[in-house]
Amino acid sequence: MKAVLGTMVLVLAAVAAPAGAGEIKGTVSFTGAPPQLAPLKVTKNQNVCGATVPDQSIEVAGGHLENVVVMVKGSGLPKPPPEKIVLDQEKCHYKPHVQATGPGATVEIVNSDPMLHNIHGYLGTTTVFNIAMPIKGQKIPRVLSKPGVVHVKCDVHEWMNGWIVVSDTPYAKVGDDGSYTIKDVPPGTYTVTAWHEKLGEKSQQVTVPASGDAAASFTYGK
Numbered sequence: 001m002k003a004v005l006g007t008m009v010l011v012l013a014a015v016a017a018p019a020g021a022g023e024i025k026g027t028v029s030f031t032g033a034p035p036q037l038a039p040l041k042v043t044k045n046q047n048v049c050g051a052t053v054p055d056q057s058i059e060v061a062g063g064h065l066e067n068v069v070v071m072v073k074g075s076g077l078p079k080p081p082p083e084k085i086v087l088d089q090e091k092c093h094y095k096p097h098v099q100a101t102g103p104g105a106t107v108e109i110v111n112s113d114p115m116l117h118n119i120h121g122y123l124g125t126t127t128v129f130n131i132a133m134p135i136k137g138q139k140i141p142r143v144l145s146k147p148g149v150v151h152v153k154c155d156v157h158e159w160m161n162g163w164i165v166v167s168d169t170p171y172a173k174v175g176d177d178g179s180y181t182i183k184d185v186p187p188g189t190y191t192v193t194a195w196h197e198k199l200g201e202k203s204q205q206v207t208v209p210a211s212g213d214a215a216a217s218f219t220y221g222k
């Protein structure tokens with residue numbers, strides 16, 4: 001009886017934790033003085049949006065570079081599950097400025113402003129959505145079927161910029177503290193790539209051991 005119970009426990013343990021799946025963890029830092037970006041001038045609908053909006057194209061806080069997405073690339077990786085994300089248009093900027101998801105995800109596009117935004121998403125030069133949203137509180141879903149970096153712009157307010165990174169391999173958006181964790185990576189050697197809208201991509205190889213985790217940190221700036 002004891003032997004049978006022992007076998008059952010082993011089987012349950014194997015189901016609960018996929019064999020040897022590890023995590024890739026690290027930080028994304030910025031060395032040197034962060035660039036001082038002038039705020040962007042609002043030339044339309046100032047009554048709602050104010051005179052300027054912050055330039056979010058390079059944001060550094062506490063030595064960490066914000067708005068970075070880290071992806072693992074290589075063979076044998078699990079596909080990220082489709083999920084639902086939200087992209088809000090509020091006071092003439094996109095919230096969040098950068099987000100990441102997997103292919104098949106539904107993005108619910110929201111207009112929180114009492115005037116027209118025309119949200120236009122590009123994958124390279126291809127339009128993936130192009131929607132006029134004149135009504136406050138309007139919500140329109142769109143499916144992001146293809147992997148790649150979707151650049152979101154507004155045809156009414158040319159200073160508005162946002163990004164949705166659609167990754168068909170495991171990914172993580174770097175948190176406010178500059179750290180990230182990519183979970184459930186099977187043992188193997190992969191390329192880990194950090195993406196930033198303006199400062200570009202940085203890659204390195206990592207090996208996730210048969211048991212345990214791997215580390216990959218990135219430094220931008222000087």
Ligand SMILES: [Cu+2]
Nearest residue numbers: 117154156157
């Ligand atoms: Cu707009």
